[in-house]
Structures are given as C-alpha cells and as structure tokens.
Amino acid sequence: MHGLHQLCSGLPRCGYNGLSCEIIVSGIINNFIKAMKEIRLMKGNEAVAEAAIRAGADAYFGYPITPQSEVIEYLMAENPEERTGMVVLQAESEIAAINMVYGAAGCGKRAMTTSSSPGMSLKMEGISYLAGAELPCLLVNVVRGGPGLGTIQPSQSDYFQAVKGGGHGDYRMIVLAPATVQESVDFVKKGFDLAFKYRTPVMILSDGIIGQMMEKVELFEQMPRMTEAPEWATVGKKPGKPAVVVTSLQLQAEEQEKVNLRLQAKYREIEQTEVMYETYQCEDAEYLFAAFGSAARITRKAMELARAKGIKVGLIRPITLFPFPYQAVNELAGKVKGILTVEMNAGQMVEDIRLGACGKTKVEHFGRFGGMIPNPDEILAALEQKIIGG
Amino acid sequence: MAENIICAENLVYKKSEVLTDRVMHYCPGCGHGTAHRLLAEVIEEMGIQEQTIGVAPVGCAVLAYYYFNVDMSEAAHGRAPAVATGIKRVFPEKYVFTYQGDGDLAAIGTAETIHACNRGENILIVFINNGIYGMTGGQMAPTTLPGMKSSTSPRGRDVQSMGNPLKMTELVAHLPGTYYVTRQAVHTPANARKAKRALKKALEYQKLNKGTCLVEIVSNCSSGWKMTPVQANQWMEENMFPFYPLGDIKVPE
Ligand SMILES: Cc1ncc(C[n+]2csc(CCOP(=O)(O)OP(=O)(O)O)c2C)c(N)n1
Numbered sequence: 001m002h003g004l005h006q007l008c009s010g011l012p013r014c015g016y017n018g019l020s021c022e023i024i025v026s027g028i029i030n031n032f033i034k035a036m037k038e039i040r041l042m043k044g045n046e047a048v049a050e051a052a053i054r055a056g057a058d059a060y061f062g063y064p065i066t067p068q069s070e071v072i073e074y075l076m077a078e079n080p081e082e083r084t085g086m087v088v089l090q091a092e093s094e095i096a097a098i099n100m101v102y103g104a105a106g107c108g109k110r111a112m113t114t115s116s117s118p119g120m121s122l123k124m125e126g127i128s129y130l131a132g133a134e135l136p137c138l139l140v141n142v143v144r145g146g147p148g149l150g151t152i153q154p155s156q157s158d159y160f161q162a163v164k165g166g167g168h169g170d171y172r173m174i175v176l177a178p179a180t181v182q183e184s185v186d187f188v189k190k191g192f193d194l195a196f197k198y199r200t201p202v203m204i205l206s207d208g209i210i211g212q213m214m215e216k217v218e219l220f221e222q223m224p225r226m227t228e229a230p231e232w233a234t235v236g237k238k239p240g241k242p243a244v245v246v247t248s249l250q251l252q253a254e255e256q257e258k259v260n261l262r263l264q265a266k267y268r269e270i271e272q273t274e275v276m277y278e279t280y281q282c283e284d285a286e287y288l289f290a291a292f293g294s295a296a297r298i299t300r301k302a303m304e305l306a307r308a309k310g311i312k313v314g315l316i317r318p319i320t321l322f323p324f325p326y327q328a329v330n331e332l333a334g335k336v337k338g339i340l341t342v343e344m345n346a347g348q349m350v351e352d353i354r355l356g357a358c359g360k361t362k363v364e365h366f367g368r369f370g371g372m373i374p375n376p377d378e379i380l381a382a383l384e385q386k387i388i389g390g
Numbered sequence: 391m392a393e394n395i396i397c398a399e400n401l402v403y404k405k406s407e408v409l410t411d412r413v414m415h416y417c418p419g420c421g422h423g424t425a426h427r428l429l430a431e432v433i434e435e436m437g438i439q440e441q442t443i444g445v446a447p448v449g450c451a452v453l454a455y456y457y458f459n460v461d462m463s464e465a466a467h468g469r470a471p472a473v474a475t476g477i478k479r480v481f482p483e484k485y486v487f488t489y490q491g492d493g494d495l496a497a498i499g500t501a502e503t504i505h506a507c508n509r510g511e512n513i514l515i516v517f518i519n520n521g522i523y524g525m526t527g528g529q530m531a532p533t534t535l536p537g538m539k540s541s542t543s544p545r546g547r548d549v550q551s552m553g554n555p556l557k558m559t560e561l562v563a564h565l566p567g568t569y570y571v572t573r574q575a576v577h578t579p580a581n582a583r584k585a586k587r588a589l590k591k592a593l594e595y596q597k598l599n600k601g602t603c604l605v606e607i608v609s610n611c612s613s614g615w616k617m618t619p620v621q622a623n624q625w626m627e628e629n630m631f632p633f634y635p636l637g638d639i640k641v642p643e
C-alpha cells in the first residue's frame with residue numbers, strides 16, 4: 001500500500017487512486033480500462049449519488065441539509081428505481097432516515113444515508129444501534145461549521161464525533177476521509193465493501209468543499225445489486241431454521257460484555273488491516289504537516305511555498321481516520337523536528353497525531369474554523385512560527 | 391384415564407406455531423401476552439410466517455422477538471415505523487408489522503408514526519395503549535387520562551400543566567395514507583375474538599398495497615396502575631373505554 005502511495009504521489013492529481021497506479025503499471029490495461037471507464041465533470045455531492053447507484057446500493061434514505069442536498073436531489077432526478085431498482089426516499093427527519101437505513105440494512109441490503117453536521121448529530125442514536133446490532137451501512141457527512149446551527153460553510157469540526165464515537169456506547173466506525181471528488185466516488189464502493197466485510201457502519205467524512213466543488217471523475221462501471229441475503233438478515237424465517245433477530249439489546253451484563261468483546265476484536269482487526277494514508281515528500285523532510293481531506297490539499301500548496309523557501313517539509317494525510325495511521329505517524333515523528341497539524345477545526349486530529357508521535361517530537365496545531373478555510377500563506381506562517389521558530 | 395383425553399379429536403385449543411416456547415416476561419394478566427398470541431395466530435392461519443418481518447419497540451414488548459417465531463428487528467425507542475419503512479421498501483412483497491406501546495408510538499415516535507401513516511407505508515402498526523410507561527416503571531404517557539395518577543403525575547394528570555392525552559389513532563385516521571384504523575381490546579374472550587379479526591383484516595389488506603393499517607389495542611398495565619389484574623380490567627372498562635371508545639375508526643370504502 002505504501003509503495004503504491006509513493007507512486008501515486010508523483011502524479012499531478014492529488015490523492016490516492018488505485019486506478020492511476022494501474023495505468024502507470026500497464027499501458028495496455030490502461031487503454032482497455034479507459035474504454036470502459038466513464039469520465040465526467042461532477043460536483044462532489046452528485047458524484048457520491050452517482051457512485052451509490054453504480055455501487056449497487058439498494059436503498060438511500062435522506063433529509064435535505066446544506067451543503068449536501070444535491071445527493072438526494074441527484075438521486076431523485078436520476079430515478080435509480082428504474083436504473084437499478086435502488087430505493088430512494090426522502091424521510092421526515094434524519095432520525096427517521098437512519099432508522100430506515102437500520103431496517104433496510106437488517107434485511108441484508110446495501111443501505112445508505114447522507115447528511116451534514118446538525119443532521120449527523122440526530123443520527124447518532126441510530127448509528128450506535130447499527131454498530132450494536134452489527135449492521136453494515138454507508139454514511140456520508142458533508143461537514144459544515146458548528147456548533148449549533150453554525151454555518152453552511154465547510155469545516156472539519158465533526159472529526160471527534162465521527163472518529164471517537166458520537167453516539168453512545170463503546171463502538172467505532174470506519175471513517176474514510178476523501179480529499180477529492182474522485183476519492184468520494186471510490187470510497188462509496190470501498191465503504192460498502194468494508195461495511196459488509198466487518199458488518200459495521202462506515203462513514204465518509206467529507207466537507208462542504210469536496211461536496212460542492214466540481215472535478216473530473218472517473219466513474220466505475222455499474223455493479224450489480226446483491227442478489228443473495230446474508231444469513232444474519234431478516235428476510236422471513238426459513239423453514240427448519242430459527243428466526244433471525246436484529247437487535248442491540250442484551251439485558252444480562254455478562255452477555256452484553258461478550259457483545260462488546262466481539263466488537264472490540266473486530267475493531268482491532270480493522271486496525272490491523274484497513275489503515276490507509278498517503279505521504280508526500282517525506283523522504284528528506286525535516287518538518288511534517290499532518291492534514292486530512294480538503295485541509296491536506298491546501299497544505300500541499302503551503303508545502304510548495306515552504307520548499308521554495310528551502311524549508312524541507314513533508315505531509316502525512318491520514319485517509320482512514322479510524323483506523324488511524326498511528327504507526328506511520330510514529331515512524332515519521334522519529335525523523336522530523338516537529339509536526340504541524342492543519343485542520344479546519346480548533347484542534348481535533350492533533351490529539352491522534354500526538355498519540356502517534358508519542359512524545360518523539362513536538363506536535364502543534366493550526367486551524368481555521370467556523371466555516372473559515374485556511375490559506376497556504378497562513379499555514380506556512382504557522383509552520384515557521386509554531387514549529388520552526390517555536 | 392387422563393391419557394385417553396389427550397387426543398386429536400379432543401383438541402380445542404393449542405399454542406400457535408408462530409409463538410416460541412419461551413416463557414413470557416409480562417406481568418400476570420397483562421394484555422401484551424394476549425395481543426402477541428392473537429397476532430401469532432393470525433400469521434399462522436394466513437400461512438405467512440415465512441414472509442413476515444416484525445419490528446419490536448422499546449417498551450415492555452422490547453423482547454417481543456423472544457416470543458414471535460418470525461424474523462424480527464428491534465428498533466430504537468419510537469422509531470419502529472421508520473425501521474418498518476426501511477424493511478418494507480426493500481421487501482415490498484413481505485408482510486411487515488410493528489408492535490409498539492403508547493410512549494413509543496405517541497410520544498417519542500410521533501413523527502415517525504404520523505409520517506409512515508401519511509406516506510401510506512404498507513405496514514401493520516399494532517399499538518398497545520395502556521395509558522402509561524410500563525417498562526420504565528409507570529410514568530405518565532401521552533395517553534395517560536386526565537386526573538390519572540402515575541409516578542410522574544403523582545397527584546393525577548393535570549392537563550393545564552401536563553397537556554392532554556393524545557388520541558393518536560383518531561389523528562392518523564384523518565391521514566389519506568391510512569387504509570384501516572381500528573381500536574380494540576383483548577381483556578375478554580369476545581374482545582379478543584374481535585381484535586383477532588381486526589388484526590387479520592389488517593394483514594390481509596397489506597396484500598392490497600392500499601396504505602397503512604393501524605390496530606390500537608386498549609390494554610391494561612396492572613403493575614403500572616398499581617392494581618390487581620381484575621381491578622385493572624375493570625378500571626380500564628370504566629375509565630379508558632369512555633375516553634378511547636372501541637370500534638372501527640376508518641374502514642375501507
Ligand atoms: C431514547 C430513549 N429514551 C428513553 C428510553 C427509556 N424508555 C424505555 S421504555 C420507555 C417507555 C415505554 O412505554 P410504552 O411505549 O408506553 O410501552 P409499555 O412499556 O407501556 O408497553 C422509555 C421511556 C429509551 N430506551 N430510549
């Protein structure tokens with residue numbers, strides 16, 4: 001994986017992209033794939049919607065909220081019921097939407113919902129139930145600034161909510177942080193795959209920038225909808241077999257502890273297997289930026305400015321926020337003189353970077369928040385002030 | 391002698407195949423058990439055990455899936471109609487029901503109930519109205535009668551400060567999405583027979599795809615009401631039925 005990232009990072013397009021690597025590897029495959037792939041200029045939210053249809057999703061339930069309403073608008077306009085048989089329903093609230101997802105997911109279907117920060121808060125009880133009942137589903141949070149009604153401008157201030165829990169109980173969900181519209185598309189497919197592999201909710205933690213901007217995307221081909229229901233799904237009792245129950249309830253503490261132990265074992269396996277991150281210009285780096293999603297893209301520009309001034313700075317971009325690339329951070333921390341996290345929040349991922357760095361080097365945070373987007377100049381200034389000069 | 395009596399031709403009643411052998415946790419005399427039995431019998435008689443998916447509430451019936459021998463999903467408090475919507479939308483050909491108490495359906499789940507009914511989801515909602523929160527120990531419910539005592543209305547429900555009881559069944563009957571709405575009871579054999587007929591109609595209507603069917607069952611909660619089962623049934627007849635009159639509220643034309 002790491003080598004693949006190294007390869008990709010040399011490409012003009014920012015971001016992890018399995019396909020780009022294939023193209024480098026083989027020109028013949030390249031031409032073949034190109035013939036099949038469809039390239040479009042798409043808005044992030046619409047691309048997610050199109051990817052959902054193509055990923056063979058069975059059901060989407062959502063409620064409008066800026067800056068992600070284009071997802072449901074696109075789906076309604078596209079009428080996937082006719083294209084693939086996918087169900088799309090506008091629910092009466094985010095609470096209803098997530099519980100509809102719970103119902104459909106319990107039937108073994110690929111179910112998803114999307115929202116933005118205040119709406120995601122409403123879904124938290126439902127997400128905890130999904131995690132507890134071990135149901136797969138895909139969630140997309142196109143984050144906007146908070147707290148409260150906040151602003152409709154982009155933000156990364158739901159990192160804690162997504163990565164550390166949000167809902168009640170000891171659960172985790174896999175969190176994928178795209179930095180491009182392309183990744184948003186690819187993560188819809190990957191997200192469903194991971195959700196079913198581990199029977200767990202998976203969240204794409206995007207933001208208003210990625211949701212709203214238009215970029216070139218390569219759409220994967222239409223995948224068939226699943227035809228076979230997993231054995232844990234409520235599909236109607238099978239003769240001679242016990243009825244299937246989807247529940248997160250275990251009144252006996254001993255039993256509930258067993259459920260928790262099973263969940264924890266699953267989370268450890270995810271930590272072992274599913275970590276994704278990208279490094280950029282870390283080979284000679286004396287300093288390191290750490291940033292995810294859109295903030296990482298802006299930080300790349302700051303790196304150019306820094307390197308033009310002779311400051312050797314690299315970047316680590318965690319792609320999975322859970323599982324977090326602690327190991328990679330730890331190794332890099334041993335090689336640099338300091339790490340600056342750049343986030344569109346008041347300092348959330350910085351806590352995980354500190355955990356990863358484990359005291360090996362100094363870790364500071366630079367952020368703009370409440371819907372403000374940092375610019376490369378101020379990121380560079382923060383590096384000089386907080387890390388190099390500090 | 392006794393073994394001669396136990397033979398097929400003497401069999402007048404048996405436990406439904408759609409009920410498991412698990413001992414129910416409901417208090418003695420509680421209507422939940424009877425309502426379960428009736429619904430199970432209907433599912434058995436219709437031969438739809440393998441096509442039925444149920445949704446259990448949060449409330450005393452939270453463990454309904456221990457007793458119904460059909461595939462079931464346990465919903466968050468109040469969200470059963472949304473969960474059932476998710477199920478029915480991906481499996482339109484299955485029979486889907488929710489089984490909910492009054493706190494679940496008419497307080498925390500008001501929006502989900504009204505909107506599922508308003509969309510005309512082709513599901514059956516079985517609504518157990520016992521005028522109280524049974525599971526959490528007898529607190530006031532949206533259906534608690536004026537003046538009725540509960541652990542959170544110890545001096546009786548004061549409608550001025552605590553609001554009025556909510557007739558959710560009448561409310562959803564007004565919605566164009568509902569097809570069949572009725573209020574029943576299960577505390578006497580005669581009522582149980584009527585309630586069973588209502589449940590059967592409701593599930594049969596589900597085949598027609600004409601909209602939501604809601605069967606309310608006015609029931610007792612002897613523990614929450616702090617009465618013996620016999621007193622509770624009597625109190626129910628004298629106080630609950632005048633406020634929540636039994637009978638059909640909306641029938642198909
Ligand atoms: C979100 C949430 N709030 C509160 C509760 C606690 N709770 C469990 S059951 C219940 C009331 C159930 O009463 P009702 O729906 O009338 O059913 P009954 O027990 O009377 O059958 C409450 C408040 C909960 N489980 N979840």
Ligand code: SF4
Nearest residue numbers: 417420450524611612
């Ligand atoms: S508390 Fe009330 S509703 Fe619950 S089982 Fe006992 S009698 Fe029935």
